[in-house]
Amino acid sequence: MGLIRVDLEKCERDGICVDVCPVHILVLNHDMRPEVAPGMAQYCIGCGHCVAACPHEALNNVRSPLAEQGKLPAYPVVDSETALAFLRSRRSIRRYTDFPVPRELIVRLLQAARYAPSGHNSQGISYIVVDELSALKRIRGLVADWMREVIVSQPEMANRLHMPGIVRAHERGEDLILRDAPALIVAIAPKDLRPAPITACLALEYVELYATTLSLGTCWAGYAQVCAQQYPPLAEYLRLKEEMGVLGMLMVGYPRYRYHRLPERNALQIEWFDAKSS
Ligand SMILES: Cc1cc2nc3c(=O)[nH]c(=O)nc-3n(C[C@H](O)[C@H](O)[C@H](O)COP(=O)(O)O)c2cc1C
Ligand code: SF4
Structure with missing residues (x-):
């Protein structure tokens, strides 16, 4: 197998894999199927985005095999309030x-x-x-x-x-x-x-x-x-x-004490860049 394998029965030719590849090494062929651009396989960073973003399980990649990718049934995984409390609870x-x-x-x-x-x-x-x-x-x-x-x-x-x-x-x-x-x-x-x-x-x-x-x-x-x-x-x-x-x-x-409060940090400092004044 080359870098990728496409299951032709499952592939819906939506081009998502091509679009998400961070190093742009995938292209759609004449039949709207993904393939690796000539000579570009060496630039794959093995991030697995192409496989993970395919809704049809149609793509496999030797650098990040489909069989090794766990399922992500729902996204987001946690609601934002829970996540913020979780992040803030780390001390x-x-x-x-x-x-x-x-x-x-x-x-x-x-x-x-x-x-x-x-x-x-x-x-x-x-x-x-x-x-x-x-x-x-x-x-x-x-x-x-x-x-x-x-x-x-x-x-x-x-x-x-x-x-x-x-x-x-x-x-x-x-x-x-x-x-x-x-x-x-x-x-x-x-x-x-x-x-x-x-x-x-x-x-x-x-x-x-x-x-x-x-x-x-x-x-x-x-x-x-x-x-x-x-x-x-x-x-x-x-x-x-x-x-x-x-x-x-x-x-x-193991912490000796349990914390009961979430302290504040410094106020957020943010500046929206204004290209006109540059
Ligand atoms: C310090 C740092 C710099 C990065 N710079 C870029 C970047 O310039 N462009 C980009 O597309 N991804 C960038 N990334 C993302 C990595 O490529 C990405 O974390 C890695 O491929 C793993 O994929 P994942 O973050 O989706 O799990 C950067 C990541 C880190 C930690
Ligand atoms: S594993 Fe990442 S870098 Fe390699 S082809 Fe897929 S999306 Fe592109």
Whole structure:
């Protein structure tokens, strides 16, 4: 089979697949059936839009087979008010219970993250998951070591980022680095995968949002993330390969407290661009 296969009995010649292809590699032939434009198959990004948008299940694509596409019986999937409450209910959780997060739930979170958008559908994010308390303790220790160095070498920045207080807290056994979370997700990707920094953020946001549906809480571990990017001992401890970079870190655990209110954010700032005044 070439890139696509058209079921001639099911194809209604509506051209939807051609219209939705983001890279415009599909064309309609003389018989109004879709086909790949000559020499263009290599540009398919495997996004699966052509297969997913066909109302007749008439199109198959080796890069995104019909058999692997789940059905979407209704759209939208949730009503807008529920969705907004869902989005607003995600908070950065910094107090966790001692319950460990079952590994199968971590896998479910990361499976959900695969559906995040990525430039040219490049995907490419993989994960290191740390869920052993001794390893989390070691990571905290390495981040504190790094902070001690930054406090000496870049005192202004260290102060701005509250590092002296975080190190003091660490020394008295209070964890302001990983917040005693029982699990840490580290998003990594090849350093030369250009869309990866944004993709990783989007993937981890999918994790954060989906986690709420499993009664889990999350919080970005920004200090540990920057440490892994700048302080070789942490990258070495994580056994990060030379060609891989850390692009995001997320604490995960069961929230100790339930939130009862949805706070406001800053007022929306929006400017409608007026072409006439340009
Ligand atoms: C940072 C970023 C930039 C993107 N830029 C474009 C773009 O310029 N044009 C476009 O058609 N799609 C763009 N996309 C969409 C991706 O191609 C799309 O997410 C990917 O093919 C997966 O398809 P899906 O989002 O429909 O699941 C972009 C996505 C991301 C995350
Ligand atoms: S999978 Fe995406 S890029 Fe490939 S032919 Fe279908 S719509 Fe076009």
